[in-house]
Amino acid sequence: GFGDPLLISEEVLAILRNLHSRGVQTINSIYIDDSAFALEHQPPGRETSSNPYDAPIGATVVNFNSVAFRVFRNHHVRSTEPQTPTLPIMRELGRHMSRGRYLINICPGGCQPEKTMARFTAQLFRSLQHKAGIGGKGGFGRKKAPAHARLVYFHKNSRNLEEVLASMLKYSSNFIANLLYLTIGAEKYGYPATWAKANRAVHNALVSELGMKTATLIVQEEGAGLSRNNRVTARAMLGALKKFRPHGELLRKRRHVRIKSGTMKGIFNYAGYLSDGKAFVILLNQQRNTRGTVLARIQRGGYPRYASRR
Structure with missing residues (x-):
């Protein structure tokens, strides 16, 4: 993956159906290649709460790294999204919760984010492959795709950048904002994505668009505004809004x-x-x-x- 922020269940099912139409009948072991990101750390300012806005980020992520489920009286857990099957990670997270509906990120209280994100992604692909008519079973893991591997299918999200930005702004999505921020750096200076590349790329873009004087008044450590070390003045923000006006x-x-x-x-x-x-x-x-x-x-x-x- 390359940091697609809207790799949701519907997109995953579309991927699997395309694979099936290309003759893929069986998928056994599933390995997640997250090597397009080499993050020094998770987003500065991110906390370890269960809230979706504190979800971890990575190169290959699904459903905003969050799960929606309901816990019943007998501790039975069921997904509350018709497009998303009930996954093992939902049962694990809901096992000790009281009855009710939940929307939480996959790392409440902290976890090993890379390992947990890969497991969640693999579980969703495994569950939906059967719906797409693809058989198979096996384990999960993280592994870089071999350089000589044959490309069967390349998926491009059905939503364009304008739609992604509209979703980010509508839902104030830290998740989308930081994935876009990191992608800007990687596209400018090469993969794997890092915070240093993103900071440099965005600063240089601000210099180009707003001028050096205004750009120096904007300090970013990440793309969502979570870090307490971020800085901006009202005058600098007004300058940015003037440039943003065509997209208001x-x-x-x-x-x-x-x-x-x-x-x-x-x-x-x-x-x-x-x-x-x-x-x-x-x-x-x-x-x-x-x-x-x-x-x-x-x-x-x-x-x-x-x-x-x-």
Whole structure:
């Protein structure tokens, strides 16, 4: 894999059906090649909670590295997604949970991410291969594809980049953002993807698009805004929004504005475009979330075109 952020169950089934149509009748052992990424670490700022936004990332990942299932009275576990079979990893995670519905990442409390991601991916492929009419059984593992291996099928996701970005913005997906960020670096400086390549590529792109003066005001350690070491000024963000204006419709419309939010403990941000098309940025580092009040005042014309308040 090469960091496809939308390799979901429907895409996996499409892959397997294409393999079947090309004469593949049996798949036994399944090996996951995740060598396109050589990450120094998981995303800076990522925690080990069970929340989907804390899912680990890698080169070959499925279903956002998260699982949706229901636990019944007798501890029976069943997938709550019709397109996704009930997998062994769901049963493992739900074994000691109380009754109810869950949507969690595959590494709650921490794990060996590369090993767990590969196992999850292999389990999904194994389960769906039978639905695609492909027989076989065997073990799972991680292994780089041999250089002399014959290519049977190359899959390109059915969603284009615009659709991927729309999903990222709509659901505030840290997972998608960081996979795109890493891919930018790898496409620019060669695989395997690393954080260093991504940081360099994105910084150079910002210099090209915004100029050196503005680009130096934007500091990124990762692509989702999770790291507390990330830095940006309101003026720099306004510069980025001016460049993004042709794509403004990718942002959700709310309160009569195109808007994107950003929230962490002690951080409450808004950025987007007012109904008249003007860009706005609200960056609040404080304990109370008053960004809605600030936005309402901006909409009423209560602040100058550019304001910096401490």
